[in-house]
Amino acid sequence: MFIFGHKNPDTDSITSALALSNLKNKLGYNAIACSLGNINKETKYVLDYFNVNKPILLDNVKTQVKDLDYDKVESITKYRSILFSYRKMEANNIRTLPVVDDNKRIIGIVTMKDIAMSLIKGNYYKLDTCLDNILKDLDGKLLIGQNKEINGNIVVISLYHKTLRKESVLDGNSVVIVGDMYEAISTAIESKVQLIILTGGKKIPAKYLAAAKQNNVSIISVNTDTYTASKLINQCNYISTIMKTDNLSSFYENEYLEDVKEELVTNRHSYYPVLDKKGRYLGVLNRLHVLKPNRKKVILVDHNEITQSISGLNEAQILEIVDHHKIGDIKTDEPINFRNMPLGSTCTIVYYMYKEENIEIDKATAGLLISGILSDTLYFKSPTTTEKDKSAVADLNNILNLDLDKYSYDMFKAGTSLENESIEEIFNKDFKEFDEGEYRVGVSQVFTLDIDDVFRRKDDFISYINEINKNRNHYITLLLITDILKNGSYILYKIQNDSILKRAFDIVPSQGVFIDGVVSRKKQVVPKILAEIKDN
Template identity: 50%
Template sequence: MKTLIFGHQNPDTDSVCSSIAYSYFKNQMGESTVPQVLGKIQKESIYVLDKFEISHPNYLENVKIQVRDLKYTKVSPIKKDHSILHAYHHMESNQIKTIPVVDEHGFLEGLLTMKDIAMEMINGDFYHIKTSLSNIMNDLGGIPLYIPDKHNLVEGSVSVMAYYYKSIEGLLGPNDIIIVGDRYDIIEMAIINKVQLLIITGESEIPHKYIELAKKHLVPIIKIPKDTYTVSKLFQQCNFVSKIMKTSSLMKFSLDDYIDDIKDDIITTNFRNYPILDSNRKFIGFIGRKHLLNPGKKQVILVDHNEFSQSAEGIEEAQILEIIDHHKIGGVSTNLPINFINMPIGSTCTIIYELYKSNHIPIPYSMAGLMLSGIISDTLYFKSPTCTQRDIQAVKDLNKITQLDLDQYAMAMFKAGTALEGYSEEEIFFRDFKDFSIHNMKIGISQIFTLDIEEVTKKQSILIEFMNQLRDQQQYDILILTVTDIIHEGSYFFYSLSNENLVSYAFHIDHKQGAFAKNIVSRKKQIIPMLTAAIELLDYR
């Protein structure tokens, strides 16, 4: 199973690029990983991915434990025209108590258990059989003495002949299947009366004249070199498994089912095994109670975040292997020690670039372009207070590979990413939104970037109304929309909260929606610390 690498919800360019670049790095180190995203890829990231001809990562809905993560039991199925005896030997040799029955395409048709076989041996119809000549020969070691062309199906009444031949005179016919030893008088009478099948037991050679007689009357003869008692005892088990397999009320699960959704069904029912079907509804294996005791977990690596609230749904059910981040350490916890790299720099892509460098992994053009783009995006082309000399140096080094006009490229990237045309107010607000808990208050902060503030002011009333509704519905204490102007190096603030003085006090701006705060561009390094300080000073709790 591949390790999943992903950034935070509402992924930005640094998050998307770092997950792809780190996945490539891990794969070059001999591991098996795949990059994913937890939300819609934004226009800026799309521009970058298309520029460097990188496939868009798949969307990851959650990392909850699914049936596919369990070490389920794989069992070779049988067909409904196999014999009960064949099923029994198959189950015994594989030490299983339940066997699936599938059609020629692998679709589940029924289940057969050891209990079903046992009950058939006790309560079954010993005088009727429906099977095939091939089953009889394969399962009982039969030797065909004569089989008419295209003759395989056998269905009729079974008789073991130990009578004087005159006692059964006139009683045999085409519906009869006869089991007999070297009683030539019975053999001759059975052939003349054109029985459906003649089974001769024992080791004795059968005179050729009886085989010729069988050909004349088109009566199939099978010789089974076992005693008559053994053959008669086992013959009933040559029936097709379709006779006794369960076909109704089968409780089935799919590989994509979540354990939380099915465990109650398993615990409250009494079946030993439950069939699993793949996405094409074909049988793939069994699960039972024992598989739920120590379920496998999805293995994940987090980049550009380290808080559960910003990660994939069900992250507490996953096995976190590594975290690569440049944000403050949040409430993440793990059961085992992990590789946790957290640095006070401007971009996760800078950390990943340095890992390439320290491990001497060659950087192809595409990966250089992604990492360079992630750094430029997250540092606002070196204008953010989070930017460090290491970020600047990383971009210089990476551009030796890409040979871009950085000024022109950065402006094109920001222009692609800041266009708001075609987005709803919900899509605008959530394109880069993060939850925070400050002094037990539920706070949400959205940050978008723009080259033209007029695009936002046109939607101002709609955006504020959306925030007011969201705060009521989701019970937020504070919601803030920060619109960062890349050209003028500052941010406009829109908000929904009970005390509107908090925003003006925290950021030293006018007491009005859309007020501009010069040089405030970083959510991590400026907005969160300044908001936290204002909450504490105003005792806004």
């Protein structure tokens, strides 16, 4: 399962995903912490401080071929025989076998139909295989000779030995099937045939074996009669003699289901090999696998709105949501664990989940949790702060023994530096969209101890905000510049009706106006704006 927070992740989003995945793994699940964007400077400071690896970057959770329960059919090489392939397919109740080279790359496909047609339309008189295949397929015993390539014409001896010599039936390309007709066997040895298959399990005098060795003729003994051996011999041919090699269709395991479906519409193959990113064979896919696909399993933290989540979420199976924001628009097909609590941080909720499961919190995880809480509550200055947040921090710090004043200041200082960041980077690092009926609102928030740097680029910020407002069809686009030390925020904006700002915050709207005491987008900004839009 993948556990991740919202797009443009903040510290609470990342640390809660990491801490919850750690909890799930300790409970026996296979959880992977993910990020839906690059981590910010504050989060990097936290991860570096507690020596925690950053989560993997996840682009989408669309269903891929690797998510399907495709058949893990074992492949064969081109040197296996037709009869071996048939027996393998019959034993495993499969109808298709992939043929691969020494590097596990697909070179052909063989089906039960191909084998059946080879029995009906195949060349019964040609043999292209190796001695080992014949021994295994006919359950034979090697009397003289060694494994070698056998490529020749099949001759079933029923003629008198003098007739064989007279008609010159045998030569170095012949593979002879014969019973205990010793004169005929002698003639075959003299003709230096490639192979003699002695049927009926008969013994052969030593002189014939000696002559065969001298003439480089291999002899094997089989228990079947001559008729049966002659029926089976051409099935000892290499599978490469009948496999399909043209117009092979396959899918890579990372291909998306939507693309696979398009291919299935235009291509009528029954089975498709599945390959890894290096083109190596993994298994076989058919249409039934596509009709009932598995979905990626996900847990959402610190958000529950579609616009803030990952691409392809509608194709995933949401197992759980852990959040401290208002209930959004995400829907599920079945009941899930949905823990939504009015606390200052998602990390606070995760902390209490550890307590509920009676799982010990190690120092690294304690560092993640305390950082997420301090970040999202602005070290308890945010109005979203609760006594549960403070209690969690106190308990976690019993594990860590941090100087909270110094750690918080250093964390905020590292995170609020805007040095070498572009207008676009600053605006989008913590940008979220919200809907109120037909109206869409976009709110970005940046915490900084360097307000002067923002206002030096004020006109550029306003220009970018206007562009976003137009391109995304927002009713209002707002940049909240939060001064942690002054415990308030400056705003830059583009809005269709600025009286909404006046009523929402009791201010005279102007670019860069300071709103005292407003530090929480979730609790103090978005609800007021959406309420005013609704009443407008």
